[in-house]
Structure formats: C-alpha cells, structure tokens
C-alpha cells in the first residue's frame with residue numbers, strides 16, 4: 070500500500086494525534102454499521118422507533134429487547150486488526166511521551182477489548198445500562214435480560230447508556246473530544262459516514278484548529294473533500310499499514 074510521504078512526515082512529527090472512529094471500524098468484527106445499504110441497522114429498522122427517548126417511553130419492551138440483542142452481539146465479537154493497530158499505536162505514542170486520543174462513536178467496547186485506554190465514548194456504550202430513576206450505571210456483561218425492560222432494583226427500569234437522537238452527548242466526553250480535536254497535530258477519522266453531529270463536527274474543528282486531517286473510509290463522505298488526506302478502503306487493511314509506516318518512519 071503506497072502511503073503519502075507528506076502524511077508519514079506529519080505523523081512522524083506529531084506530538085498529539087486524535088482519532089475519531091465510527092461503525093466502519095467494527096464492521097470487520099461482525100458488528101453491523103448503520104447506513105450500509107443492505108446490512109446497515111437503519112436500512113432494516115427505523116431509528117425513530119428505536120433510538121429516541123420518545124421511542125423508549127412509547128414501547129420500552131421493544132427498545133430494551135432490541136438493544137439487549139445488540140449488546141449480546143457486541144459481547145460475542147472480537148477486535149479486528151484495525152482495533153488492535155490503534156491500541157498498539159496508542160501504546161507506542163505514550164512510550165514516546167506523546168499523546169494519542171481515541172474518540173469513538175461506537176458503543177461496542179471493542180476498542181477497549183483491543184487494549185485501547187481512556188477511550189472517549191461520545192455515544193455511550195451498549196454494555197452499560199442505567200436506571201431511569203437514579204441514573205445509576207450498571208455494566209451488563211451477562212446473558213440476555215430475562216425481562217424487558219429490566220427493573221433496575223432502584224425504583225426504575227434499565228435503559229441502554231447510549232446517546233439517543235435528540236439527546237446531548239455526555240458532557241465530559243464531549244468536552245474531552247472537543248479539547249483533543251482542537252489540540253492535536255493530526256486528526257484521523259476512521260470508518261464513519263461523517264453525517265451525525267456533533268461527533269462529525271470534530272473533524273471540521275480539528276481542521277479549523279490547524280491539524281493535518283486524514284480520513285480512512287470504505288466510501289467517500291461529506292468530510293472527504295475537506296480533509297488533507299483521504300484513504301479509501303477497509304480499516305482492517307489501511308490502519309495496520311499506517312501504524313507500521315509510522316513505527317518505521
């Protein structure tokens with residue numbers, strides 16, 4: 070794979086790298102994306118019937134069951150070479166006293182399973198569920214819930230601790246992602262359609278803050294024309310090659 074020499078030079082000199090990932094990074098692990106024409110979740114389901122607070126209020130059983138099925142699928146999946154390469158890159162950047170910030174829209178916790186640390190989950194996680202009354206968060210790595218929705222044991226029921234349409238990003242995650250995007254020397258968007266804000270806005274903010282911007286994605290996106298380097302292809306192939314080129318630079 071031919072990699073742009075300017076890109077390798079920018080990566081070699083970068084003291085702070087920020088990465089934003091989307092569902093395309095987990096696709097090769099068997100986690101469905103959202104907008105792929107045939108296999109995407111939103112090609113089969115109506116997000117307004119499943120991924121909003123109103124949907125949960127209207128039909129908590131259906132919403133709870135659907136997210137529990139996605140939770141169980143995520144728990145069965147393993148990190149792919151893209152996840153593993155990003156975790157290795159972070160370790161090596163830390164060894165060189167540099168920073169590597171991983172921001173993800175994904176809710177499957179595969180980055181953490183690959184060894185990435187301090188992952189900024191701007192859309193929450195399928196593995197964590199929270200009590201609707203107390204807000205208490207419970208990590209759920211067990212079998213399918215026996216009941217939908219599940220009583221929380223604290224006077225409410227459990228909802229997935231993910232960001233639904235119409236909800237704000239978790240404040241700490243949003244500010245950490247914004248800071249990393251504005252502070253980094255190189256910002257790399259991987260496996261996202263760059264359609265959902267505010268997450269997609271981090272690409273534009275990084276660019277306006279002076280970072281060298283990179284997109285790695287199977288298909289072009291609205292961000293493709295604004296980034297400095299666009300690499301079309303599979304994350305599981307491109308990301309390991311990029312990390313290897315950085316290590317040898």
Ligand code: OAD
Nearest residue numbers: 091092093096102103104174260261262286287288303304
């Ligand atoms: P999408 O499904 O919108 O986009 C996935 C992107 O990954 C597409 O642009 C594909 O071309 C690309 N892709 C697919 N397989 C790939 C692969 N193996 N290697 C590289 N790229 C690949 O998913 P997201 O952009 O993550 O939010 O969606 C953003 C948000 O919209 C999600 O976090 C979720 C969704 O609605 C909420 O529900 C709030």
